[in-house]
Structure formats: C-alpha cells, structure tokens
Amino acid sequence: MAESKSPTVYDVAREADVSIATVSRVLRSPEKVSVSTRERVLQAVRRLGYVPNASARGLADRRTGVLGLLIPGHDIPATSRRLPAEDGAPAVVEFLDDRDGRQADPYRNRYFEQLVRGAEAAAWRAGYALLVAAGTSVSRDVVMHDLAGRVDALAVVARTVPDELLRGSIGRTPMVTVAGEGGTGADAVRVDNRGGMSALVRHVLAVKPPGPVLYLAGPPDSPDAAGRARGFHDAVAGQDVPWHTAMADFTWQGGHDAVTAQLEEEIPAAVIGANDQSALGALAALREGGVDVPGTCVVTGFDGIDESRYSTPTLTTVRQPMIDLGICAVELLLRRLADPDAAPRDLQLPVDVLLRTSCGPLG
Template sequence: MTVTIYDVAREAGVSMATVSRVVNNNPNVKPQTRKKVFEAIERLGYRPNAVARGLASKKTTTVGVVIPDISNAIFAEVARGIEDIANMYHYNIILCNADKRKEKEIRVINTLLEKQVDGLLFMGGVVTDEHMQAFQTATVPIVLCGTNVEGNTMAAVDIDHQQAAHDAVKLLLDKGHRRIGMISGNLQDPNNGFSRYNGYKNALEEAGVAFDESLVRIGNHRYESGIEAMKYFLELPERPTAIFSATDEMAIGAIHAAQDAGLAIPGDISVISVDNSRMASMVRPLLTTVAQPMYDIGAVSMRLLTKLMNKENVEKGKVTLMHEVIQRQSVAEV
C-alpha cells in the first residue's frame, strides 16, 4: 500500500502539518523533531506526492524541453547544459523528442503544458503559426533554445547563424578558393538552412564572386545526404575546389565520398562546416568548422527561463552567443 503523510505523522508522533514543513524544508521545525520525521520517512519508505505538492504551491518545479532529434549529438550537448543549470536551481526536466516533425512538436508542447510544467524550452527548426498559437496560449514562460524567429518577441538564446556561415566561407575565400559548393540544410529552416545559406551568398558577394545556384545542394543534416551532395559535385564538368557544409555530419559524409572517389582532403578539395560536434575531431583529416557553444546555449537558456519563472528582472530577452572558427586540417590554400 502507498505510504501517506498521515502514516509518517503517526510513526513519528507529530502532526501532518509538521511532516509537511519538514518535507518542504521549512526552517521552523526543531532539529530533534526534524530528525524523528526523517527517520520515520526512511523506515516507511515514504515519497512525497509531487503532484499534490504542485497543486498546493502552484509550482511543479518541472521544466519541459522539446528536442528535435535526440540521436543528434549537437542537441545532446544542449540538453546537458540545460540539465546542469536545472539541477543547480532544483528543477527537474521532462525531455521530449519531436523527430523534427511539426505535428509531433505541437502535440508535445501541448502535452507538457497540460502536465503543468513551470516553464518550457523549445529547440526546433521552423516555428510556424501553429507553434506560435500553442506558445501564446501558454500561461508559463517559454524560451526558444538554439532557435529564433525573426520579428518575434519571445525570449531566445542562439548564435548568429548567418554570420557563422559567412565566416566559414570567408576563410575559404581567404585561402584563394573561388568555386565553392554548399551543402545546405532545408531552406525552410530559418537557422541551419536559410540563415546559413544567406551567409554563404553574402560572403561570395562581398568577395566579388558570382553566386552559382548549381553549386548548392539541399541536404537533410544527415551523413548520407553529405555523401550524395559530394557525388553530385564530383560529377560536375568543373568541380568545386572547396565545400561549405551547413552541418558537421553532412561535411563528414562529403569527406568520405571524396575519399572513396580517390581524392585527398584537403589536397584535392577542401571542406568546412558549422557546429564543431565531437565528430569533427574524430574524422580524418580533422574537420575545420565554426563552433557553436552548444552547452552554453542550453545553460543560458535554462538560466533565462529560471529568471522568467521566478519573475526576476531580465535585461535582455534575446541573447546571441559568440561563435568561433576552429581551424584544423580539412582546408588548404589553392
């Protein structure tokens, strides 16, 4: 049978109100009484009912986190940052995988809100009108984590994706490359897709290099799409001397496809990407990439959410973190 607060009170010889004060860390309990209550809790194996406590306090100390793809190491690093700060401020998290599907994202958002979470962190790609409608009906704070929507007023933490892509392509241009291919994410994705695509185009324009649409292939962020894109580039009458990939995973697929075709990286073709996931330092040659501070994105997002949940003063609702070009071995001069 379930052990109740009444059972603990009877075992310890105190009132239920005293047990409640002990469980909720109320300082107005004598040390001797507190010790008796804890001993009774241990003997009986009592666990406080979090739902009942939440109803009483109108807080569940639980935060919902919507993650696009739990198998992606990039999002795992963000989740670690969230978890560490959540623990620091005594919040539990409910992590929900949405498989990068809009319908599932919206269903998960509504499910978490129905579970009376105190706040919500949303990691995703495209934020549609349906997403915004779900957010606007929420009665708890929401922070976009590694996601942003141009023109929206919601709290958000991210990097400047367009500038990150620009800096990656500029490195290639500075090394003398002029025929630069791009493996892009879905252009409906405002960050990993459209913003990085625009950064690529802007860097070329600044250098006086004409944009060539035939040098852009759309991938799906996965290794296999990087392989297919590189195969396409290698079959062109004049292949690119360098490839900019919107993500590390596609870049590694591109590297392997080139190597399978007997080409050397970076001797025959250079490759650069954005993310700086752990895979970037596992592939050979080591991948030159633009580092996103993924852990910090998660940590800062969670800290911002704690401030909003506790109604603390927030100077900036939108936080843009710095990125950094990490030069390794996959880019050479021409």
C-alpha cells in the same frame, strides 16, 4: 498486519528539529541553507527514508517542479525495428558491411544530445526535473499541448512546431524558443550562425586552392540554415570566386550525394557544409573519388559535434556552445517564472572557429 505509514515532511522537521519551511528550502534550494542545518535535515531524510511528494507540492503552490524541452522528432518506420527473439530463443547476431559508414544511426543527433545535457544540468541545479519530448510531423501539435499541460515552463526548439502555435501558447505557458529567429513574443536564445559562417568562409577563401566553392545548404525551413546561408553570402559577395549551392538537408547522405554529383562535373576547391554531418558526408565522397583533402579541396562544417574531431582528415568547423544553449534556455524559463511580466529577452551566444586538418591555418 497494519501497513507502515510513509514518513512526511512533518516527521523530517521533527527529527531534524527545524521548521517545515527549512526542510522545504533544503530540498528545493539547498544553497540558501547553512551547511550544518542542511546536513542535519538530509541526515533526517536518509534515516526516515523520506521521499518528497511532488504531486502534493504541486497542489500547494500550483507548480509541478518540472520544466519541458520540446525537440524535433522523427517518424520512425516500423520496418526499422529490430524485433526481440522469442522467449528462450537465442538472439541472431548480424554481420553488416559498414566500411562506408552508412550503418550509423540515422536518427541520432549530437546537437540535441548536448542541448539536453545543458538544460538538464541547469534545471537540476534549480531544483527542477526536465521532461523532454519529441514532436514528429504528425503529432507535434498534440505533443506541444500535452507537454505544456504537464510542466511549469517550456523550451521549444525552432522548427518543432509552427510559430503561430507558439504565439497562441505563450500566454498560457511560460516559454522560450531555442535556435530560432525570434519574433514570436517569447523569450529566445540562439547562436551567431550568420557571423560564425561569415568568418569561416572568409578564412576558406584565403587558404583554399584555386577553383570553385560548393556550399552544402541546410533545410529551407531551418532558421539555423537561413542564418548560415546569409553568412556565406556575406563572405562571398564581391569576391572573384565561382560558387554554387547544393541542397544537403543537414544529413551525411545529403552531403555525400551532393558532392558525388558535383564530382561528375568538376572537382571543387572548397566544400563548405552548413553543418558537420553534411560535411562529413562530403569528406567520404571526396575520399571515394580520390580527391586529396586539403591539398586539392578544403572542407569545413558547422556545429562542432564530436565526430568532427575523429574524421579523416579532422574537420575544420564552427563550434556552437550547445550545452550553454540548453543552460541559457532554462535560465530564461526560471526568470520568466520569477517575473511573468518581464520584457522578453533575445539572447545570441558567440561561436568559435576550430581550425583542423581539412582546412587549417594560414601558411
């Protein structure tokens, strides 16, 4: 029996009584085609069971129809794996004590989840697929070059690969850096880390109880952490308030351990986390130490992740437009694909301060 032939774009055009170019427009940019024509073409696609051949399309216009997003990854140890049961054997259900919250997935990152959501939505609207990859410390150079060879354009989150690697790749692949400091020669988009932290800290100084301020710093190689640290110093400069810094590394455990150590010396009147995860760890440590929040000590974070809405007390934070960050990154890539010689753009998105129970409004 002869194998049935898969329908082609020519078959769809014949079935819908339109040109091949019109079929292509409907599938790539449907908003540019009238509703009646678009529906006629789509009905033909459904009747015939036509599936566009991305490989053939890429050969025709030297495009893959795919955009890339490279985010930082983790070197996950093999010992962290839960192994499957043997064939036919029942799986073992374990009971774990999670009253302190330490059983949460240490590799989950809400920041990147929302960034990916925004980038994926923008890519899909433009007729592109989004390929997401994570560069670990041992493979980031390899991942960078491999991903760049598979996509039409690439968005790279700061700290994922060294700046010198980015500079060397810009001429070969249209590129945008996300959440960095710019200066690579590529298009860039980031949020106002410095201004947001400065505004938050000024509010904290106005409402906190008497006493010292503890700032939970982020990783020294993070542009986000550097911008927020500058905002903190802008706000405390010239103020008659004692303050000091502890490294929390943007993690729940880092914030928890830094505050636990601080409580052995003195109780702070304010803990300002460089991100929400370290601030949530700080809240847990203060609760364990019997410190009333916000009566004795106010606490704030930065990012606006969902967990900050459900903590006890709810966490005052600076909300980043993380979905918008992903959307803007893709829009910059599309602009670069349309005009390869355009001057690089450097966009900065505004932030919002969300006042909640851990450090509320004045009065």
